[in-house]
Amino acid sequence: MGIKSYVGRRAKPTKGTDQQIKVSDYMTTNLIKFKTDQSVLDVMNTLIKKRISGGPVVNDKNELVGIISEGDCMKQISVSRYYNQPMKDIKVSDHMATDVETIDGNMNVFDAAELFLKSKRRRFPILEDGKLVGQISQKDVLKAALQLKGRSWR
Template sequence: MIEKGCFKMNAESIMKTQVIKVMEDSTVRSVIEKFIKNGISGLPVVNDQNEIVGYISDGDIMRYVGKHKENVVNALYFVNVLQGDDDKFEERAKKILDYNVMEVARKSVYTVKSDEDIEEIARILGKKQIKKLPVEQNGILVGIISRGDVIRNAFSYLL
């Protein structure tokens, strides 16, 4: 547990409470608009009760517009190409804009409670190789923590 004087560093003490998020009934278009407007690359997906139901990142979107096709056997892929079913990048990119966010978002989301200590947060971010962790309290989204938040807070008093 990292402490600075009497100050215990936990999720609540380092999280950002102004969370950019998207509703579960939104489109991928609205997600990408938020990415561009806010200079971010991922955000939590919530329902009407502000419960975390998913997380969408630029990587999730790239899986849909990249050259590979998921769950398609190579032989089947070539049959599709011969039949003209091989969409070009721009066509795939246009199609995904109108998808519901939950068609693309990860439904299994790593989260931390607001009282989680910074050492455990750092462990999760490092081990799971993720950039951000939503913070929840009683299932409700209350904040978000990035790897940068952990580094700045954990090391600022050591420098």
């Protein structure tokens, strides 16, 4: 009696189905952006009101200078309480992440999904000629996958 394989038959890949599915097709372009001189308290209020987990920080030329997230704000809450500092005096520039990884808007959305898995990041900004033009989140990739399921997945 031999061992049976329970691996199902694999569908042949359809040529070109995912070649043109770019990050730029699914990225968010209407971004909530922050400035370096904003207070962390202002950022916290915006994150809660807009139901987002973070956002890009830009200068006056719309160039990306960092990202601030819920985690950055949480760290500040702890520090402020310990040192008894008023939150309204703490600026974004002091607590944003400045080592920001960006991705190309022409990248395939499935390659972006792999980057999300490897990096453990929640969002990637997209730059064009040094300017912030959009952002793709894990949720945007999930939306893309759901839309594509009807066209190319079996």
